[in-house]
Amino acid sequence: MKFSFFDGHNDTLLNLYNNHKNDAESFFNTLSGGHIDYERAVNSGMEGGFFAIFPPPYTSLSLPDPEKFLTPEGYDVPLPEAVDPEACRKVTDEMIDLLYQIETNSNHRFKVVKDSNELEKTVQNGQMAAVLHFEGAEVISPDLSNLEYYYEKGLRSLGLVWSRPNAFAQGVPYRYPSTGDIGPGLSEQGIALVKKSNQFGIMLDTSHLNEKGFWDVVAHSNAPIVATHSNAYALSPISRNLTDEQLKAIGDSNGVAGVTYSVNMLRKDGKMIQETPIGEVVSHIRYIVQLIGAEHVALGSDFDGTTLPNEINDVTDVPKLIEALEKDGFTNDEIERICFRNWHRVLADTWK
Template identity: 50%
Template sequence: MTNFPIFDGHNDTLLRLHKSDDPPSFFEESSAGHIDFPRAKKGGFGGGFFAVYTPNENYEVEPEKYLTEDGYDMPLPPPINHERALTCTNALASRLFQLEASSQGRFKVVRTADELEYCLKHDVMAAIFHIEGAEAIDTNFDALHVLYQAGLRSLGIVWSRPNQYGEGVPFRYPSSPDTGAGLTDAGKALVRECNKLGIMIDTTHLNEKGFWDVARLTGAPLVATHSNAHALSPIARNLTDQQLSAITESNGVAGINYAVNMLREDGGLGTDISLDKIVRHVAYIAEKFGVDHVALGSDFDGTTVPDSLKDVTELPKLVDRLKAHGFRDNELQKITHGNWLRVLGETWK
C-alpha cells in the first residue's frame, strides 16, 4: 500500500454486481465497471463506503432527455415501497458479507475506526456498509437496529426521490439545492436514532432544507460523502458555500464526486475533461474551508467519470495531480484517508 491509500466516500459496486446476470468474481481482474479487487490494489484503493441502494424500476438517470435552454431539469422519480427496498437491501448487504467471507482475509467490513485504521495499515481492503436512501427502514426503526447489528454504519436519508423521511434533490442544472421541503417528523426522529447508535448520517442527495434540519439536530460532524462545490458547478446535487461552512464548523467532511456533470462549470455530460477538474473542487474546499474538511467520494460504478480517470487503477494519477497543485504529503494523507478516519472516529460508538 502507498503512503496515500485512498479511502473513498462512495461506490455502487454492490449494485453493479447484483444487476449482472453473470458477474465476474470481485477477486479476479476484469474490465467490468470501475472497481474489482486486483485493480483496486493497483490503484492504491484502500476501501470505501460500499453503498446498498434500491433503484427505481424502469427508470434511468438520463438528464440529456430533459434539456432546457441552459441545462436540464429531470423530474424526481416516484417513491419506492418499503417491502421492495428491504428485499433489495438484504440482497446487496448479503453480497457484501459474502465478499468478506470469501476474501481469505483480504476484505473486511469495518465497524469501528480502529478496524478501519488497521486495514489501511495492513493492506486489507476496508468496506463500510452504507445504505443510500432509507426506504428499507420502517418508522419504528426495528430494521435500523437489526441492520446496525449486522454492520450498518452509514446512512443516506434519501436518494434523489422522496421517501417517508424527506426529499432528495433532482438532477437539475443550473439550480440551487433548495428544491423542496425539509425532513419529515419521521426523518428528524431518524437523525436522533442514528445519533444514539453512532450511525453516520450522509447528507448527499438531501435537499437544502433537509440538510439544515440535519445540521440543527445532529450531534455528530456533518458529512456529504459524494458532493462537490456548487460555486464551481451550480448543479442541485452540489454544496453551497453556506453548507460547506456548516460542515467545516461541525468538523465534518465532503467527499469529492467524480461525476462529470458535478465537476464541470457548465454541468455538461461530456467526458473529455482532465483530472484538474477534480483537483479544482478539492482545492476550492481546502483553500476556502480548510484541508481537514475535504476528501474523495468517487461514485465509482454509479456515475459517468472523466475519460482521464477510467477506473480505480488511475487513482495514482489523481494523487500526482494533487501533488502538482501544491498539496503537501501531510495534506494528501488527510485528503486520501485521514479526514474520513477522523470523522468516523468522532461519529461511531
C-alpha cells in the same frame, strides 16, 4: 510518493448485483468490468471505502437522462417517484449477503468494519476495509423499529435519501443551474431518524438531500456533518452540489465533503461529457480546501455509479489524480488528509 486512499462512495455492489448475478467471486476476478474490482483497487492504493447499497428500480445505466429534460438554460429532471420499501428490503438483504460473501471469499483480504479500531487494524494489516452504506433510507420503517436490525447487520453509514422522496426526507432532483433548495425539509420521522442514528453511531450522509433537509440535519444531528459525494456549487452550479454556506457548516461541524468525479457535478456547464480534464477534480478540491480547510475535504468517487472523466477511467487512475494534487502544490500532509485521514477521523468521531 505513493499514497493510499479511502473512498467515500462506490456502487460496486450494484454492479455485481445487476451485471454479475450477485456473485461475490466476480469481485476478485479482474475481468469483472466496471470501475472497481479487488485487484485493480488494491494495486491502486485503495485501502477501503464506503460500499453503497442502492435499491431498485434504477441501475447506474437507467438513471433519468438529463438530455430528455432540457430547459433554455440547462436541464430539470423531475424527481423520480418513491419506491416500495418492501421491495427494497428484499434487495438490500441480498446485497448485504453479497458484501459478507465477498468478505468470506476474500481469504482475509477484505473486511466489513464496524468500529474505528477495526478500521485501523484492518488497514494496518493490509486488508481492504469496507463500510456498509445505504444510499437512501427506504428500508428503514418510519417508526424506526428495524434500525437496530440493520445496525446489527453492519450498517454504519446512512444516506437519508437518494434523489427521490421517502418517509424521512426529500431528495434533490437533478436541476442545472440551481441550488439544492428545492422541496421541503425532513419529516418528523426524518428528524427522529437523525437522532436515533446519532444514538447508534451511524454516520448520516447528506449527499442527494435537498437543501432544507440538509439544514434540518445540521440543526438536529450531534455528529460531524458529511456529504460523501458532492462538489462545490460555486464551480458547478448543479442542485446536487454544495453552496459555500453548506460547505462552511460541514467545516464547522468538523465533518467532511467527499469530492466526486461525476462529470456533471465537476463541470461549469453541468453536462454529462467525458472529455472533462482531471484538473476539474483538483479545482473542486482546491476550492473547498481554501474555503474550509484540508481537514474537511476527502474523496468520494462514485465509481460504478456515474459517468467519469476520460482521465479517470476507473480506480486505477486515482494515483493520477493524486499526482495532479502534488503538482498543484498540495503538501504531503494535506494529501494524506484528503486521501484517507479525514475519513478515518470523521468515522472515529461518529462511531464512538
